[in-house]
Amino acid sequence: MSKKAIRWLYDELPNLVAGQVLTAADAERLQDHYGALDDDGRPSLGLVICSILGATLIGLGIILVFAHNWAELSRPLRAFLSFAPLLAGQLLVGWVLLRRQDSRAWCEGSAVFLMAAVGAAIALVGQTYHISGDPEAFVLSWMLLGLPLSYLLRASAPVAFYWVGISCWAWMAHDWAGSGNQLWFWALAALAAPPVWQTVRRDPRSPRAAFLLWVVGICLCIGYGLSFKQGLGGGWILGYGGLLASFYLFDTGWPQQVSGWRRPWHVIGSLGIVVLSLLLTFETWSRRANWDRLAELWAQDPWLAAHWLLQSTLTLLLVGLAFWLLQRRLRSGRRDGLLFAAVAPLALVCYLLALFDVEGGALLAFNIYLAVLGVGTLRSGLRSGRLIQVNGGLVIITALIAARFFDSDLPFTVRVVLFILIGVGFLAANILAKKNRGAK
């Protein structure tokens, strides 16, 4: 139970005892069960956020002051001054380590400030010596020098900053010609995985864990997309199917009542699955997979083939992970969410259909899947009385119908009638769900 809810309960206990709803012994047992409210042990979220924002603004301000490029200062003086924010940040972190290691706000704020100072120092030296713009090298060295701060101070903000940074790096490093540089994203991501894992393991429902999982989830989606190259044909569908289904299934330990923003991978997974499936209802899926071309590719260009092999391995790992999580979910006896997770096996079947030249098979399969997903979500929402599920189901069905409008020649009047019917459906389903909730 959240701290807010426990506090409410504790405030209510005297009234409940006075109103003879509970005995004093019951109230005491409840307090024993939930334990004392330890306000000092956990920092205020607002204070941590303010310290991070404050440090970021100060760091950016310093960068802007130096970016002015003071022409009247000599080169050696400017080079020396480039170190000023860096040294200030290092002194601050040293002081925090010695005196304020227990304060989350100080740890996060000082780490963010030093991280900004590292970037500023490299950029200022670049400015002083007119070093050409190489944003890839700049971002990479900045991120690698900043990441250890998250280990040193157990701070989350530098990890989040690092994940965003390496995603930007992968975007800058990727080129469709196939140099494969962006594949290093995965090695860079592995460096930042332990602090994320530790935070999530310590308290999966904490705001810190939720914040990190949001950032990491979005960055992984971007990273996989950038790692991909056309040579793998429709393999990206397999990989994204595996990745999104894994995200969706990852939340086994989270109860349904936890709000969406604290279950980031669940939200990213479900939204991603709907978007991916919707996209695939448009795809003609004409591109063939190139599994049989490996030997030929190897002879032509070993580097390209190695790149291709790495991508294939990554894709297979993601599919394998989704299947492993799926069988764990089945073994645990939980049946909820299987419809969403079915995207991984469906993508595999469709991929095989494409391999064996079954024209349009995947297109049809994803149209049916999306319709079933919409109806299933709507039904489940109506049963449980959860409005978000009801509306989610209706949005999926509407999106599918709207998508088919684009590639079919339905008369205008039919379209109008269909949209009115969908609108009526929305209202009816919401009223029904509210009634169901009231009945419970």
Added chain:
Amino acid sequence: MKKPLILFFVVIVLAQLAVPGWMIVRRELALAEGAAYRFRTAPVDPYDPFRGRYVMLNLEAASAPVAEGESYRSGEKVYALLENDDQGYVRVGGLVRDCPETGDYLRVRVSYQQADRVQLGLPFDRYYAEESIAPGIERAYWKHSRQQQRDAYVLVRVRKGMGVIEELYIEGLPVLEFIAQEQRKGTSGD
């Protein structure tokens, strides 16, 4: 604070100081000991959110001839051999894949190849300037880079494959001096 934590902190501090420090040392060495070459330029005036205003240097030497039968991948790292033309400006005499043992050279990346010429990404293509001066530098360059009057160039010091800009010259004067001189002329003209 525990000992391993202190050690870890010291390593991080040293690494964070070493990267910009090493950037400075290499460039100072090139400026002090490197051979001087004059690169003809054609600047424009963009902005870098981190490093401020700069003048984009479009260097003539960035386009180099390719030996017959040779082809280069986009992004490939090569060594550009430097030589002076009869007017005293630098040009790339040739490209090699292995580090040359003699002569001056630059370590560069191939941008793209077009028939018998290759476009190189030279390691110095920006001249950073204060916000108020950069547009003046650009205007001055355009005035001095027409076919009839081409007397703008960048003096670059080259050492062990690295090139560092020493100064941007217009009419034989360092650019800031040139701008100041133009302003003085403008004032006395009024």
